[in-house]
Amino acid sequence: MDAEKIKSALADVTDEQDPTLKSAKLASLCSALWAERGVELVVVGGSAIEILTEGAYASGDLDMCHANKATLSVDERKEIMGLLAAKGGPRNWQVAGMYLDLLGPVESFSHTPFRRIEAPYGSFLVMKPEDLLVERVLMTFYLGESQTARDCAKKLVAMMLDGIIPVNWDEVRRLANLPEYRNLPQCIKLVKEVADELKIKSPLHPD
Amino acid sequence: MNSKSKVPCIPIEGSINWEDWLKGRRYRRELGNRVAPEIIRRKTSSSDRRLKKLFNGERGLPFTPTEKL
Numbered sequence: 001m002d003a004e005k006i007k008s009a010l011a012d013v014t015d016e017q018d019p020t021l022k023s024a025k026l027a028s029l030c031s032a033l034w035a036e037r038g039v040e041l042v043v044v045g046g047s048a049i050e051i052l053t054e055g056a057y058a059s060g061d062l063d064m065c066h067a068n069k070a071t072l073s074v075d076e077r078k079e080i081m082g083l084l085a086a087k088g089g090p091r092n093w094q095v096a097g098m099y100l101d102l103l104g105p106v107e108s109f110s111h112t113p114f115r116r117i118e119a120p121y122g123s124f125l126v127m128k129p130e131d132l133l134v135e136r137v138l139m140t141f142y143l144g145e146s147q148t149a150r151d152c153a154k155k156l157v158a159m160m161l162d163g164i165i166p167v168n169w170d171e172v173r174r175l176a177n178l179p180e181y182r183n184l185p186q187c188i189k190l191v192k193e194v195a196d197e198l199k200i201k202s203p204l205h206p207d
Numbered sequence: 208m209n210s211k212s213k214v215p216c217i218p219i220e221g222s223i224n225w226e227d228w229l230k231g232r233r234y235r236r237e238l239g240n241r242v243a244p245e246i247i248r249r250k251t252s253s254s255d256r257r258l259k260k261l262f263n264g265e266r267g268l269p270f271t272p273t274e275k276l
Contacts, residue, residue, distance in 0.1 A: 019268040020232075052217060054235035054276070056246040060258050060267030098267075099257065116222035123222055151247040155239035162238055164216050164231060197242050 001032055001121070006083050009121045013096040020050055023062045026096055027051075028119030030064065033080050034072070035122070042067040042106050042114050042125040046152070049136070051117070051126055052165055055155040057148075061099035065106035067114060067125055077102075109134075109178055110171050129167050132156060134175045137187050150190075157194040161202075169203040233276035246270060 001009075009029050016022040023043075031041045041064045043051060050058035072080070074090045086095035093100045108114075110130040116123050136153040140146055159165040176184035188204045195202035214234040215227035236245075248266060252258075258266045 017268055018271045020270070022268065024228075052235075053239050054232050055239045055243075056236070056270040057248055058267065059248060059252065059254065060262050060265075061254055094257075094261065097261070099254070099261070112219055115217050115219070117217070117228050118222050118224045119228075120225060126217075148247055148249050151243035154242045155247070158238050158242045159235060164214060164235060164238065166216055166219050168219065194242050 001036065003083075005121075006033075010084055010096060012120070019058065019060065019098075020054060022096070022098060023047055023058065024051055024117065024119055024124075025121065026062055026098065026100065027064065027124040028117075028121040029084070029096075030100065031124040032122035033083065037072055037076060037080065038068075038070040039072055040067040040070070040125065041065070041102075042127055044103065044106060044127045048127040049132055049152055049156055052115070052129060052132070053155045053159050055152060057152050057155070061101055063101050063103055065103045067106050069105075109175050109180065110168075112168050112171055115165075129156060129160060129165050130171045130175060133160070133167075133172060134181050134183065134187060137176075137183050137190055138181055140190070141183070141186055153190055154194050157191050158198060161191070161195055161198055161200055173204060233273060236273045236276055240273065245273065 013025045016025055027043050034041050044065050045063040046058045047063045077090045081089055081093050084095050086093035088094055091102050108128055108131050110128040112128050112130055114125040114128055116125055133156055136149055140149040140153055160167045176187045191204045192202045214231040215223060217223045
């Protein structure tokens, strides 16, 4: 990406006042710049759920991970993020009026692909909703019940059940049975709850 | 495309283009609102200090109201 295009993209992201659009545009811009050096980035966690659900959940930081094995030296990171006038580093930056946290290699158990959005400065990857759901259900119950994590999981389930975010339900079931999660009963219960609210059948429910 | 609406889905394979993703924003927000409160941003987190400093005491920019999506 040439300097003029970077300058114009940075101005656009900086001026953007819608938090979800701002995150998506920043993910697009950073993904493009890092991809030029061989590193594929992916939006993870609450930032990914926000982009998938429009759930009014995320705060003013964008969480991303490496989706491939490549990584960059501290100097290379400084150089790339310097193009965006970012402050801080080498893993957290204040950039374009928000924060970017680069959390290291992505942890994903699903065999489905990362989702991809073609955005103004290049396409970017979003964490697999199968992983996001099982993780969010874990967070709902792990340290006593968290209402925010529960609401977040419910919104994600609503998108999945509706079909606006197609998912592989067999994968959800498989992940929830992994030792890392072991939360299939909670997943089934939550999906059933949302399905009942939407008056549709739960794909995880036996009858 | 979702079978029940005219809103493009975020597919498992391939990609969704920007215009289609934008087109689905309101539908996704309204669908989520049927099962949970509209705004569910956490009240606190370990990032509070830096967030509140940048966003004038808030944890992020205000969300665009559903009717304006």
